[in-house]
Amino acid sequence: MNAVASMPPRVLIADSDPWMRDLLSQMLLAVRGDARLQMCATGPDALEHLRELPDLVIATRELPGISGLDLLRGVRKSPRLATLPFILLSERGDSASVREVLPLAPTAYLTKPVDMAGLKARLLTLLPNSGDVGAQRAPQIAAGTTLDHYVERRRLECDGGPLLCDVQAAVIRASGDMKVLEANLRSDPQVTAVLISAANSAAKPGASPVLTLQQALYALGVTQSRNLLLALASKPGAYLTDPLLLERAEVCWNRSAHTAEFARSIARQQQLDEWFCHCAGLLHCLGNLALLRVLQEWQLAGGELDEVRITQVLRTFSAPYGSELRRRWRLPLELRELIAAAYQLGGGVYSREKLIVNVAAQMASLGADEDVTQIAQGKPARLLKIGVSQLNWWRGAPMIR
Template sequence: MKVLILEHHLPTAELLETVIMGLAPDIGVHMSRSIEDAIRVWHRHLPSLVISEWSLPDGSALALVRHIRARDKTTPIIMLSARTDKETVLTAARYGISGFIAKPFDVALLHQRLQPLLRTDTAPDRPAPPPLDRYLAETAERAIQLPTDIEQQAVLALMERRQELSPAELARHWRGLAALSARLLDIANSASLGRAGKPICKLEEAIAAMGVEMALNQAFALSLDISRSLADPRLGERARYHLQQAEQVAAIARGMALSLGLEGVAFYTAGLLSRVGELGVLRALQDFIRQGGSISEPQIDDSLSRWAAGYGNRLKIQWRLPLHLRELIGAVHQLKSSSADRGPLLMYLAAMTVAGQQQQDEALRLMRRVGLDADRWQRPKALPPTDDC
């Protein structure tokens, strides 16, 4: 299923995308910021649902509605608007708009309104998925999703305190959540790079860039995405292992950086995101099962072995992560022979330490090269994240 979003305010468009992507495993979202582009996208992709803001910088979205309705009388069109007066609602009805949602919208209400339009996983005529390798290749070409288990009640409790929460405090609450951290960095960088060209590497900076309110809305939208949880216990077990590995690399890398007088936040973030390729593959495998596919244990491990690196590279590009952060993440898995920067060296050493390889000659040589105390890191105790990292 394909969905077209016409919304000029990028954070709102990204929030809509988060809600929509959580409603079915095979949705493709196309976003436009102008009426002209939306018409072009509609002709190219013929989406099954259109969601549009009412007023745009280049005119009223009714122009898009008229264009579609002249050619298609049935595709649902949902209009978002801060105008909720009777005349606006009646105008929407006259033009053949299927639904009207007032802005600013409530995320839970939006989820509820869109759910019957987008749930396709239980349709009786749903085709069987393609062969597994082809499915994974096709999924890699779309927006890759990660599994996540953000608790709705925890987010709602934070939303009740939204007026008193600072970006730093919110970042502390969410420091260990890889999927949420990646999503917020993605949104913040899409806005920051377009506005000032300055990349954002830290969760706190990402929250500050979009605002506490929008960050909380994004977290709540992710918490509503039950399709992101891994129902298959085999996949869940592997996800827990890779998350644990990522958290250990993050803590060790941060501790090493702080011991050298370096700021630890970027190292922690890179470690936390170092297994996103594996998590992306596991989410794709769960979606494959939901669509009627079957997978054996050897196929799961083979898919992880062959596809994790590619998924990881795609995600780093998809999320618009800064080049420096991408290099830190990549060094966890492979150190470039030409690398002289201490950052990638520390990430590689952290990965070796978590793997129990810190006593190998290569690890000892690299520790001396970057200035680490080799004796200390034979039995490392990673420092817990604090405000000064």
């Protein structure tokens, strides 16, 4: 490497898949918390970053514009970069593809889904620690920053909500069994949203959109699902610890779970896709949960919080946070529209799925001493032809959570 051992290493990550970039950045920061990461999605952008003389490159062979293989060729021909450590990732593991790469002497040629344990072992050799730099830095608040300004800034880059499930335990219990893994994780909004987003991001052009957790797990496969799940669990703030924030999160998780289960039950009765409706109901509070995670960051950085401030921030920013996450994570349009139906139907013609999710959200919002009569008299329930007795039956049915 061209950096002095005591200097923080500069690492270039080039991959068109945003979730793969995130996964690789998590792995790097777990090895060297002081690493200076440069991330890009195309070959031309990676070529520009190479001018800054990184200490290590991790690039995907299938980069758009200029392939990772061509980047490696250029590096090996450059007098300044010829000895630069270069890890090449690829979806191609056939013998012809490997033979094509070997003369260029990559530091490693790894096929996707990547064995993250093996990659970590290589990174520990390539990026040796100089002191205690394995832990990521604690968040900092700039002087004069108000809570509203902090929350608004973090909206564009937050990592989503906190985890409900013990993800590491769920992965261990499943032992590679997708059905068991899905059953252990299906109540967690953060897990569901991230895996659906990752599966759609990695899908081939023209593929049918992934709309449920079960579809996402099978699309990603055992190894990549496991990699993403463990990376989620290792991120700062993955789990809430403050009692006030946990109390608010429990309300959101319970409302999400009830909406999801009501939607699933009604969809099954209507002979529609029950897990699609379940997923939309589960994700409709993700903005609230993401905001609670950001509030924990604020508190850990020394900011003050109380119940009044938490309530005000949730009332103002939950909807924008939810919209931003659904947009940035590129959830399929049909899923985003179904999630929005939990709040309002708007004008026009409604699909039965939207009517179902709307009724389910109304049911989940009922207090213990409120009855379902008003819901049964509303337009969504009437269009679905479901009445008080049916709604009461669903209300008393046990949940799958």
